[in-house]
Amino acid sequence: MCGRYTITVSLEELMLHFLLGSGPASYGPRYNVAPGQWIPAILGGGEGAPGRLGELRWGLVPGWTKEAGGGPKPINLRAETVGEKPGFQRLLMRKRCLIPADGFYEWRKTGNGAKQPVRFVMKDRSPFGMAALYDTWVDPSGGKLHTCTIITTSPNEVVAGVHDRMPVILPREAEKIWLDRTVADVRPLLPLLTPYPADKMTSYEVDARVGNSRYDAPDCIEPMRTLL
Incomplete structure (x- = not known):
């Protein structure tokens, strides 16, 4: 899964x-x-x-949900099955977005039963786009809630030693196809939902404080030890 990530670059970058x-x-x-x-x-x-940068709440509340507070709010959808359910297939056809990031966290189990957080980044530390879907839920009074979910796939060699899933990171050339609203056929989209090349990524351990979702400070991304 992808449950934590970072986006630390400037707005200009x-x-x-x-x-x-x-x-x-x-x-x-x-x-x-x-x-x-x-x-x-x-x-x-x-x-x-050009695309535009907006804000969505992470945790999908589909438009067909009766109550925004009820039912699951998936933060991830599996690439292998995202096109199977009619509701999600409609989102795949019409409501695709990118979640910009420059790293994501996963937790590796250690011998003593604890979990060590690991940050995954590009070797050149560049930002990247994670494939995602969004939808708009409308309450009875007309108020709108815009939410999203990140698509995951099987891990590449860098991530596999830590976790069995990773976010779908789209290559630059695939981002245009993914965001193109004129593309409503899922057939050219599904082949894009594959693991990102491992030779372009690296990882390192970070402090366990990132486990606290309320803690958001620069020292979250300071390395403890580079993984080989």
Whole structure:
């Protein structure tokens, strides 16, 4: 699964990397993003139009849900089955987005039963986009709640030693297809949902304080020991 991640680059770097046309004034670095929080998301784009940076709440509340507070709010959907259920297939066809990140955390089991957090990043420390779906739930009075879920896949060689899932990280050339609203056929989309090349990634251990979802400070990403 993908349950924690980071996005610490500046707004200018983020907009330049993803060729965004606009961004929220409230954007700031995040060192320990957790489910249930409002997170940056890239929507739109395609046919030469730039994407835009907005905010979605992490934990999907589908539009067909009767009550926003009831039922599961999946933070992840599996790439292998995301196209099987009609509801999620509709989101795959019409409501795709990218969640910008520059790292994500997973926890490795240690010999004494404890869990050691590990941060996974690109070797060049560049930001990347995680494939995600979003939807809008409307309450009886017309109020809208915009939420999202991140798609996961099987791990590459870097992640496999720590966890059996990883977020779908899209290569730059695949981001345009994913965000293109004119693409409504899932057939060219499903092959994109594969593990990111391991030779472009690395990882390192971080302090256990990242286990506290309320703790969000720069020392969350300080390395303890590089994994070989």
